[in-house]
Amino acid sequence: NLDLGYHKTKTPGEMVERIDGDIETLSNFFARFAVDLASNGILMLGIIILLYREDWRIGLVLTLFVLGALGFLNWLRKIPVPLIAQAREQAAKFFGFVGEQLQGTEDVRANGAAPYVMRRFYQRMQEWYPIQVRSGLWGFSMWPATEALFFIATLLLFIVGAWLWQKGALTVGAIYLVWSYTERLREPLEQMRTQLQELQRAAASIGRLHGILNIKSRLADDGKGALPTGALAVVFDKVSFAYEGDDLAIADLSFALKPGQTLGLLGRTGSGKSTLARLLLRFFDVTEGEVRLAGAPLDSVPLRHLRSRVGLVTQEVQLFAATVRQNLTFFDPSIPDERILAVLAELGLNDWLAALPNGLETELASGGGLSAGEGQLLALGRLFLADPGLVILDEASSRLDPATEARLEQALTKLLAGRTAIIIAHRLATVQRADRILILERGRKLEEGDREALAADPDSRFASLLRTGLAEVLA
Ligand code: ATP
Ligand code: MG
Numbered sequence: 001n002l003d004l005g006y007h008k009t010k011t012p013g014e015m016v017e018r019i020d021g022d023i024e025t026l027s028n029f030f031a032r033f034a035v036d037l038a039s040n041g042i043l044m045l046g047i048i049i050l051l052y053r054e055d056w057r058i059g060l061v062l063t064l065f066v067l068g069a070l071g072f073l074n075w076l077r078k079i080p081v082p083l084i085a086q087a088r089e090q091a092a093k094f095f096g097f098v099g100e101q102l103q104g105t106e107d108v109r110a111n112g113a114a115p116y117v118m119r120r121f122y123q124r125m126q127e128w129y130p131i132q133v134r135s136g137l138w139g140f141s142m143w144p145a146t147e148a149l150f151f152i153a154t155l156l157l158f159i160v161g162a163w164l165w166q167k168g169a170l171t172v173g174a175i176y177l178v179w180s181y182t183e184r185l186r187e188p189l190e191q192m193r194t195q196l197q198e199l200q201r202a203a204a205s206i207g208r209l210h211g212i213l214n215i216k217s218r219l220a221d222d223g224k225g226a227l228p229t230g231a232l233a234v235v236f237d238k239v240s241f242a243y244e245g246d247d248l249a250i251a252d253l254s255f256a257l258k259p260g261q262t263l264g265l266l267g268r269t270g271s272g273k274s275t276l277a278r279l280l281l282r283f284f285d286v287t288e289g290e291v292r293l294a295g296a297p298l299d300s301v302p303l304r305h306l307r308s309r310v311g312l313v314t315q316e317v318q319l320f321a322a323t324v325r326q327n328l329t330f331f332d333p334s335i336p337d338e339r340i341l342a343v344l345a346e347l348g349l350n351d352w353l354a355a356l357p358n359g360l361e362t363e364l365a366s367g368g369g370l371s372a373g374e375g376q377l378l379a380l381g382r383l384f385l386a387d388p389g390l391v392i393l394d395e396a397s398s399r400l401d402p403a404t405e406a407r408l409e410q411a412l413t414k415l416l417a418g419r420t421a422i423i424i425a426h427r428l429a430t431v432q433r434a435d436r437i438l439i440l441e442r443g444r445k446l447e448e449g450d451r452e453a454l455a456a457d458p459d460s461r462f463a464s465l466l467r468t469g470l471a472e473v474l475a
Contacts, residue, residue: 003218004283005243013099017092018212022205029202036195040188047181055170058178061160062153062185069149069189076145077196080138084204087135090128097124130375141201142193150186157182193461219285225300227309231259231420232294232389234280239289241279241443249275251443252289257436259294262421264434266465272443273424274315277392281310293390311388315395316374324353325360328381335385343384346414347377348407373404378410391421395430405429428469437462 044066052059101108101117108117161175170178234257239249249272257263264274278284279291282298283297291298298306319327328343329335340360344353352374356362364370370378383391393412400408409429416433425431437454439446447454447461454462 001217011096011100013098014092017095022209025201025205029198040191045187065153073196077200081203082134084136087131092122094128136353139197146193193451219302223300223302225296228294233259235292237290239286241287249443261435264431264437267440271440274394309388310390311383311386312392313379317379323361343381347411373400391419395426
């Protein structure tokens with residue numbers, strides 16, 4: 001449920017380690033703690049009662065000893081909790097790093113960066129290791145502490161015993177009996193120590209989990225409205241947005257799009273095009289101004305509803321290690337085969353599907369194992385099935401071969417019929433289908449207008465872009 005801003009600051013590996021690792025520690029703890037604590041408590045109580053039966057003074061001394069020992073161990077256990085939390089955090093960072101590097105293996109190897117990655121790997125290890133050692137040593141300190149406590153207990157026992165024996169209150173045999181009872185206290189106390197050590201780790205985990213549960217999404221989701229079916233009108237009303245700090249990624253931007261119109265969005269790299277798309281899906285909330293769909297401010301409708309009515313194809317299409325069908329339907333089993341097949345036919349992917357060994361049930365490898373063009377066509381298929389009222393395409397800037405491009409164009413024509421669309425265009429062909437053109441520069445509107453009017457006006461930026469060729473100017 002958290003906003004994308006949060007997810008961009010944490011690597012997936014870090015999140016997994018943080019959630020899974022900490023919960024694992026906690027569940028191990030709770031699975032045994034209650035049972036062990038109860039049984040050891042009963043055992044201790046029994047031994048102490050027997051000691052009182054022998055002699056109340058001995059009983060009293062050892063009761064005080066047990067209470068003192070438990071109190072001391074409990075105090076000792078709290079000391080390393082922050083250290084353990086630190087160690088767990090380092091572990092999470094470390095696994096976040098490993099996950100990120102593994103995911104980037106292709107780029108890392110291609111750039112000959114493996115030695116650098118390995119060096120950072122060792123650096124991370126070196127940061128983690130001392131904390132791990134210190135927190136481990138503190139946890140381990142409970143063992144010598146219990147040993148010392150037992151030494152004191154035995155000493156106390158013999159002193160009190162000797163005194164009582166001199167007074168003739170106890171026989172040597174009775175003292176031996178008491179001593180052997182005391183030795184029996186050792187086992188439950190040791191077990192309690194282990195449990196307290198577990199409690200140390202659990203306490204650190206609870207703290208960290210509490211931290212996660214307390215993170216609130218920056219997106220309020222209390223809208224109750226609904227968007228109409230069919231094409232949606234889009235309005236940006238003096239919108240400004242900054243990811244962090246004061247650097248505006250979108251600055252004072254206003255434009256309107258009627259239902260069914262297609263907007264061609266142009267601009268150099270980093271001019272804020274993808275950012276504009278993210279605002280429409282409410283991955284982030286605007287800093288100032290308002291975005292409205294069909295007249296309704298974005299935060300007046302529930303997030304789920306909004307995202308079911310607005311479809312986005314990002315620059316890098318993500319395919320999952322699952323079947324073709326699951327990749328198309330996003331794991332929604334209720335979509336019937338006929339619809340999926342119809343969509344694939346519309347996309348001109350029939351031949352491709354026929355060539356797959358198991359048709360729709362063919363497993364795609366993790367990362368897809370598809371070409372960039374095929375990936376984009378599949379992503380369009382997803383949109384078809386979701387049937388949104390506003391389509392946003394963040395075109396990949398990579399070139400497609402003419403055949404794939406032609407298929408993509410055909411598919412687009414069908415997809416855009418009866419929908420409003422914003423196309424972040426890198427190719428001339430996509431610009432040609434736009435009704436309106438918006439050119440961004442550093443988040444500001446540089447030019448906006450009807451495509452045909454702009455193309456006809458020799459002084460417009462758009463006309464000069466067309467003359468020089470989009471790719472050369474926008475790259
Ligand atoms: P491209 O054509 O290369 O895809 P773009 O127009 O889509 O570029 P955006 O991705 O919208 O550009 O980025 C606009 C600005 O916002 C850039 O200066 C970028 O550095 C910044 N930016 C993008 N994403 C983030 C983020 N998650 N956190 C902080 N700043 C960001
Ligand atoms: Mg972009």
